[in-house]
Every structure is written in C-alpha cells, then in structure tokens.
Amino acid sequence: MPGNRDFLLGSELLGACGVALLDDPTVLQAHGRRVLLSHGDQLCLADVEYLHFRAQVRQPAWQADFLTRSLRERLDLARAMRHASRQHQSDPVVWADVDPAAALAWMRETQCSDLVHGHTHRPGRHELAPGLQRLVLSDWEVDGPGDARAQALRLSRTGFEPMNLGV
Numbered sequence: 833m834p835g836n837r838d839f840l841l842g843s844e845l846l847g848a849c850g851v852a853l854l855d856d857p858t859v860l861q862a863h864g865r866r867v868l869l870s871h872g873d874q875l876c877l878a879d880v881e882y883l884h885f886r887a888q889v890r891q892p893a894w895q896a897d898f899l900t901r902s903l904r905e906r907l908d909l910a911r912a913m914r915h916a917s918r919q920h921q922s923d924p925v926v927w928a929d930v931d932p933a934a935a936l937a938w939m940r941e942t943q944c945s946d947l948v949h950g951h952t953h954r955p956g957r958h959e960l961a962p963g964l965q966r967l968v969l970s971d972w973e974v975d976g977p978g979d980a981r982a983q984a985l986r987l988s989r990t991g992f993e994p995m996n997l998g999v
C-alpha cells in the first residue's frame with residue numbers, strides 16, 4: 833500500500849519484490865474480524881497542503897510528465913519532497929492527526945471493527961466508539977539518525993499483538 837512518496841510504485845518493482853499491491857483502504861477479513869487497512873494520510877483532513885500534494889502527484893498526467901524528466905531531475909525532486917515532508921512533520925501546528933469522524937465513517941461504511949494505519953508518526957491505540965478501535969503503527973527507521981523503530985501488528989485468533997521488528 834503506497835505511502836506519501838511511493839506513488840510511482842509500478843508492477844515491475846512489485847513483481848521483482850514479490851509484493852502484491854493493496855488498494856487504500858483494503859478490508860482484511862481474518863479470524864472473524866473485519867479490519868480496515870489504510871496508509872492513513874487520506875484521513876488527516878486538516879492537512880490541506882499535503883492532501884493537495886497527494887492529489888497532484890497521483891494524477892496520471894503529472895506522473896507521465898515526471899517520468900519524462902532525467903534521472904537527475906527526478907532524484908532532485910524526490911529529495912526536495914523528502915525535505916519538505918520532514919519540515920512539515922517538525923511543525924506540530926500543521927501536522928494533522930487522523931480525523932476521528934472521518935475514520936468512524938470509513939469503518940461504518942466498510943463494517944470494520946478495527947482500523948490499522950500509519951502515516952501520523954503517533955503510534956498508539958484509540959477507542960473511537962464502543963467496539964471500534966484505531967491502531968496506529970510507528971514509522972520505520974532502523975538505520976537513520978533518529979531512534980530505531982519499526983512496529984508491526986500480528987493478527988491471530990486471540991487478537992492483535994504489537995511487534996517491534998529489527999530494533
């Protein structure tokens with residue numbers, strides 16, 4: 833499931849990695865539960881600037897134009913996007929969290945009891961309504977300058993089990 837900047841993920845790379853692309857959101861049915869999986873960015877409604885960027889880079893015309901540029905230009909643009917994202921995250925005023933009403937609407941629409949997402953860099957668990965929970969995974973950083981973190985969730989018959997991978 834692509835995140836902020838991997839919007840150009842193509843079938844060639846997915847095939848080479850043996851990875852299946854998931855729609856965002858995707859309903860996972862397992863162990864008697866309906867779990868809604870999402871990157872989470874579409875639910876951060878107050879992050880207007882990012883949502884505008886998201887809509888732009890997912891347009892086929894924008895992507896086609898991007899791919900006509902040289903590798904050098906594409907790398908420069910990617911670095912600029914990464915930098916802008918880091919700047920954006922460091923500003924707590926504009927760094928929006930998931931909108932609870934929007935999350936509930938998605939869950940009711942898809943009849944899911946659990947929503948699992950990342951994106952917000954605010955790992956945790958939130959009760960949205962009785963029997964409806966939102967599970968937030970950390971971002972992953974295992975070899976960068978910050979504290980190492982790489983959360984995952986394992987779902988089994990007994991429920992969700994948080995896991996810390998590779999740290």
Ligand SMILES: [Mn+2]
Binds near residue numbers: 836871950951952
């Ligand atoms: Mn993200």
